[in-house]
Amino acid sequence: MGVETGVAGRAVGNVPAEMTSFVGRRHATAEVKRALSTARLVTFTGVGGVGKSRLALHVAREARRVFPDGVWLVELAKLGDPALVEQTVAAALELLDHSRRDAATVLAEFLADKHLLLVLDNCEHVLARCGHLVARLLSAAARLSVLATSREPLGVPGEQLWPVPPLSVPPADGDAQVPEQLPEALVLFEHRARAVAPDFTLGQDNWLAVARLCRRLDGLPLAIELAAVRMSILSAEQMLERLEDRFALLTAESHTALPRHQTLRATVDWSFELCSEPERALWARCSVFAGDFNLDAAERVCAGAGLATGEVFEAVSGLIDKSVLVREECGHVVRYRILETIREYGRQRLEQAGDTAAVLRRHRDYYLHLAEQAEANAGGPHQYQWAKRLRAERANMWAALDYCLTVPGQARAGMRLGAALWFYWIACGFVRDGRYWLDRALQADPAPSRERARALWIDGWITTMQGDKQVSLALLKEGRSLAQELGDDTELTYALQFIGAAKKMNNDLSQAIPLMDYVLAHYRESTEWPAVALTIFPQRVMAAGLVGDTDHAMDLLDECRAICTPLGERWALSWALWSAAVTWWVAGDYPRMSSHLRESLRHKRDLNDQLGIPFCVELLSWVAASQADWTQAAVLRGAAEMMWEPIGRPLFGFVTLLDCSKEWKARTREALGERAYQTAVQHGAQMTQEEVIAYALDGP
Incomplete structure (x- = not known):
């Protein structure tokens, strides 16, 4: 490392020249240079290998003109004894004081009138000593600035933290063509x-x-x-x-x-060795998480031998400070994330300790319990919060399901978990995921059990929603037979309910309605209304509407509203309202159809019901067409068609509704003309979900 000289040979720094080209980080470089103009201590934090040192040196070179007394690099990585920090800084500054004064005092006096930038690289293993020295020097030298790199903050008042993120990478689902601007x-x-x-x-x-x-x-x-x-x-x-x-x-x-x-x-090893024993245990054990996780999950999954539950919080804090865990705020909740490279290293450490099986089992048990909590609360006032939580835990739920279906003897627990997630699969719009996992679980454990009976009718429900009529009825009937064989009245009632729903979707109303009425009577006698049971109302309301029994459909809607309102339930009610709209469509009363659709859509918007929103948008396009508002009809149709793509078959593949959809589409295209129709459809297809809902509720 050579010394750079300025006018009259005065030393103005020792930052080495770049040996290889510096790539990216342009925005970060500019922002840090601005930060150094207002904050006298900026600390780069981040995981090992993320480029803290390289970025610090690049910023230092870019900022040389701002500091007439130079930019000075102090390399601390090789330093083993914290007591030598001051001497190392002095040596980097070529300050050769031989007095008996302590080195910190010498440095403070030397820097008192200097306007320079001190770059302290790799402070983490001598953190406390660096923090004390920096605090003293900043107090003594009014024009001194410090740029530090560390895997955790120095803890000095006025310190501005600058987390260094990884370099940008292309999205996994990106274009197959080489982008013009490479990440x-x-x-x-x-x-x-x-x-x-x-x-x-x-x-x-x-x-x-x-x-x-x-x-x-x-x-x-x-x-x-x-x-x-x-x-x-x-x-x-x-x-x-x-x-x-x-x-x-x-x-x-x-x-x-x-x-x-x-x-x-070696880079990650070095970080691991800097951790306390509880931090090492947490690092290894949190490697079982897929994606991010919260503190409760860390405490339940990671606590055990060598890491008490009460120690997890401090260990999490320590790993955040050391940049092993990344802290992220998701609304009002803080979650933690571990980079894949660091996670894999932790998994290897977990295997070396012989703890992998136990921690994976705790991970599965935690998320099974969470899924069953969500199911128990799916019919109450916290539907949205649980839906949001389940969305956040998607990766971990998948990991837990994968554990169940790959570890011998755990497939039945996989069926239990997959079934408990029915609200996530259906209400949150992830029906394809639900079918995938339930199909796998059913195949993995064909032995008769209550878990299998339950998984069968839920999988049948999902396939009904996908419009897969033959498969759905086969699954539902198998579930019914198994429930009868087991003498399980609860699972039998659910299977009968969704057989009725499937037959309704097949337009076999003569068989569907008696089944639904039998199930509804059973629920009324029990006086208990779990979330699944409440779905009988939208199913039966639609059946009544399709046979022209409008009064009965409205009575059922009123009964549904009377039950759901005290419970704080909105999801099943939103579907009952949608079914009521279908009833008014059959009756030819488009204003009432529109009123019920709009009320349904408001509920679905608030619940972020990804599956239900396009059902409302599609039918509102029919309403617009019935009022000869052809442009709005085409815009809403384009939006609905775009929303159907990730769901599968539109309108559950219900032939009666699909035929009507084709008819309104043809009438709209004819009224507008091909060019205007395609323009309006494309406009709808390009809208965000929020824009579509606002347009559907309030018009252009």
Whole structure:
């Protein structure tokens, strides 16, 4: 590390020149330079390998003109004894004081009239000593600025934290074409790959593999650079195949790098060794989480031998400070995330400790309990909150289901979990996911059980909603037979309810209505209304409407409203209102149809009912067409068609409604003309969900 000199040979810094090109971070560089103009201490935090040091040095070089007394780098990574921090800083500043005064005092006096930037790199392992020194120097030197890198804050008053994120990577579902502006991670990979393979070019034939590789490496610059070095002997596709043991593969060959930077494992090892024993235990155990998680989950899943429940909070705090966990605010809830590379390292540590099976089992048990809590509350006033929570826990629920279906002897628990999530699958609009997991669970455990009987009718319900009529009836009838065999009256009643619903969807109302009436009478006698039972009302209201029994349909709607309102239930009520709209459509009363659809849509908007919203939008397009508002009808149709795509078949594949939809579509196209019709449809298709709902409720 050489000393840079200015006018008259005066030393103005020791920041080394860049040996390789600096990629990306333009916005961050500009923002940090601005931050240094107002905050005298800026600390870069982030996980090992994310590029804190590289960014700090780049910012330092960019900011040299602002500091007439120079920009000075103090490398602390090799320092083993915290007591040597002051001497290390003094040596970097070439301050050769031989007096008996303590080094901190010497530094304070030397810097008192200096206008310079001090870059303290890798402070985490001497954190307390660095914090004390920085606080003293900033107090003594009014024009001193400090830029620090650390895996946790220095804890000095006035410190401005700057978390360094990974480099940007392309989305997993992105375009197959090479984008005009490459994400930062791919630019870095290309630059470093060319250094070892000059003929390497990122093009159409390899960019998807490189993009996937960069995503697998979490956009971590160190990992990407170590991977790019291998382009001299491997292709990107070959590296992807070998990423099962990424740490063994990505070994740096440079002998000039610090030992902890020679492999990605060494980098993460170094972070692990800096943790307390409870923090190490938490790091290893939280590797079982998929996606993010909250404190309650951490306490229930990770507490155990070596980590008491009461220690989890402090361990979480410590891992956040060390940038192992990333803290994220989701509304009023704080959640934690661990990067994939760090998570995999923790999983290896968990396996070494022999704790993997026990922690995975606790993870499954926690999310099974959570799913059953959600099911128990699915018919109450907290539907939206539970739906939101289940959406946030999607990845963890999937991990728990996968555990059940891959660990011998756990498939029945998988059916139990998959069935308990019915509200998530159906009310939140993830019917495809629900069918996937329930199909797998049913196949994995064909033995007769109550769990199987329940999973069968829920899977049959889901397939009915997908319009898969033959499969849905087969599942429901199997569930009915199994419930009869087991003598389980509860599961039998549910199976009969959804057989009736399936027959209604097949237009077999002569068989559907008696079944529904039998089930409804059974529910009325029990006087208990769990969430699933309440769905009998929208099913029966629609059946009454389809046979022209409007008065009975409205009586059923009133009964549903009277039950749901005290419970605070809105989801089943929203569907009953939608079914009432179908009733008024049959009766030819479009104003009342519109009124019920709008009330239903307001409930569905508040619940974020992804499945129900397009049902309302579709039928409101019919209302608009009935009023000769052809443009609004076409816009709403375009929006509905776009919403149907992730759901599957529109309108549950109900032939009667589909025929009407085709008729209104043809009439709208004819009234507008092809060009105007397509323009309006495209306009609707490009709207956000919020815009569509506002348009449907309030008009253009």
